[in-house]
Amino acid sequence: MEQDRKNDLLEEIMIEHGTDLVQLAFSYVKDKETAKDMVQNTFIKCYENLDYFRYDSSIKTWLYRITINQCKDHLRSWHYRKVQTKEAFESALKSLFPLTEDSVIQAAESEEMKDLIFSLPKNYREVIYLYYYKSLSQNEIAEVTNLNLNTIKSRLRRGKQRLKILLEEAGIYG
Template sequence: MEEGKKEDILEKIMIEHGSDLVRLAFSYVKDKETAKDMVQNTFIKCYENLGDFRFESSIKTWLYRITINQCKDYLRSWHYRKVQAKSFLESTITSFLPSVEDKVITNTEQEEMKGFIFSLPDNYREVIFLYYYKSLSIDEIAGVTDLNTNTVKTRLRRAKQRLKVLIEEANVYG
């Protein structure tokens, strides 16, 4: 078959079947650009083998078969599996990691809370820090500070009350 005639036939085939083949390829590869690449490869194979086509089946079924084989080969390829594994790992890792916005919000909230705590008198700041940030029990705080257990409880309760008032006044956390 002469080149000019092959090109004319290919152009007609591309116009007539291009969008159907892209949809078919997309149903396999689930990516628009990759689907377009698969169809482009289909048209290259079509052009290369157009002279050998025996018209025992329709051009459409032949193109569908080539496209499906292209997609299956791609899905079996090392490149695709490597990209899928990388994508899976990234999505798994990022699902456990907070987003940038979450980090900014959390950091902002932590900074505001630190500001509230540092505005407390020393005796209240000390028990809040030891209780919430160092996770010491009331008895442990009493031992560290040489205070009576009831004094630690009272300071902790009063510190929480003051923090609550400060937070409400700032209208930060609701």
């Protein structure tokens, strides 16, 4: 592919899909800057492999797959596990001390919902997020996650069931 055409195509891809990919990455890594790094890595891989893309799937699902793989690799990394252990320890220490009234702020309903979704196990959170927030079909989710369609259907059903229970417990649904 001609270099100028490749650069123009990458720029179009970045403009069209950048925000969605950052949101997708955030749903995995739960840190805005890390999510941006994951997406930057996605675009680098996209650029490097654009000549080999066969259009068996859409660019969107290809980018989602790359981003998800980037995030999963990050979450398996030694550095991430070390940081998570440190944060868990610090959080445990903070919970030993009483919170002041000023630090307790009532969350907006949308924030509560997001927190409830993020509290789901990763396999349910992933399909719920892709289905409801990214409006991917079950077939697209299967393609992006490289999982069987029936697995996606059952995870979506079970994720909804768990989310309904969490919503009832939080008094949002009822």
